[in-house]
Amino acid sequence: MSQPISYFEEIKRKAVHLSSLWMVAATIALPRLFVPHGRWYAVAVFAVCLQVTLVSEHDYANGGKYLGKLYGKLFGKMLRSEVKPGQWIVSGGAPVLFAAILVNVLFTSPIAAASLVVMLTGDAAAALFGRRFGKHKIVNGKSLEGTLSFIIVGFAFLSIVGTICHAGKWFYLFGLAGTILAAVVELFTAQLKIDDNFTIPLTAGAVLSLSLLF
Numbered sequence: 001m002s003q004p005i006s007y008f009e010e011i012k013r014k015a016v017h018l019s020s021l022w023m024v025a026a027t028i029a030l031p032r033l034f035v036p037h038g039r040w041y042a043v044a045v046f047a048v049c050l051q052v053t054l055v056s057e058h059d060y061a062n063g064g065k066y067l068g069k070l071y072g073k074l075f076g077k078m079l080r081s082e083v084k085p086g087q088w089i090v091s092g093g094a095p096v097l098f099a100a101i102l103v104n105v106l107f108t109s110p111i112a113a114a115s116l117v118v119m120l121t122g123d124a125a126a127a128l129f130g131r132r133f134g135k136h137k138i139v140n141g142k143s144l145e146g147t148l149s150f151i152i153v154g155f156a157f158l159s160i161v162g163t164i165c166h167a168g169k170w171f172y173l174f175g176l177a178g179t180i181l182a183a184v185v186e187l188f189t190a191q192l193k194i195d196d197n198f199t200i201p202l203t204a205g206a207v208l209s210l211s212l213l214f
Contacts, residue, residue: 013092014127016075020100027112031109043101043105057091061087100116107209115205115208117154124153125146128149158175158179167211171208
């Protein structure tokens with residue numbers, strides 16, 4: 001059963017979300033350290049982390065004494081749905097890791113890193129600013145303030161990635177377009193019925209890929 005969480009727990013939840021920024025750093029760094037197959041090292045690292053996450057969540061759902069107990073202490077209060085005995089609920093962590101695998105397989109490393117950073121920072125900004133300051137509701141109970149926060153923060157961090165990767169002007173132009181489109185897609189998560197940890201980076205990455213044509 002879905003249950004609301006406090007704003008404090010929401011902050012903690014998004015802090016965990018933002019801790020995944022290490023994946024952005026890995027996506028940028030590993031291809032530079034291990035030429036020419038570095039992005040596959042990144043894929044392997046994310047795949048191992050995904051497996052550990054799924055095993056931990058399964059153990060937690062089944063009352064495990066070790067991994068499950070540790071998982072419960074760290075993340076139990078942040079889950080949006082109450083876990084019943086034997087029920088296995090996959091948290092937002094697993095889709096984030098799977099998204100990191102997908103973008104590293106589909107896109108170049110700079111585009112993969114940028115699409116991940118838009119998802120991690122933009123989504124966190126939308127949730128926190130929207131919940132605290134959102135007064136103008138637009139779609140599915142989400143606010144204009146939250147959506148604008150997504151675009152501003154997401155593009156700001158995308159620009160940092162572009163600077164680190166020495167991207168050209170087209171990267172920023174299509175990056176802005178991709179961030180805006182990703183923010184729109186995020187509004188319709190309920191209708192799409194796909195986790196926004198997938199839709200946001202894939203949308204941003206697909207639009208960013210168009211910059212390679214120029």
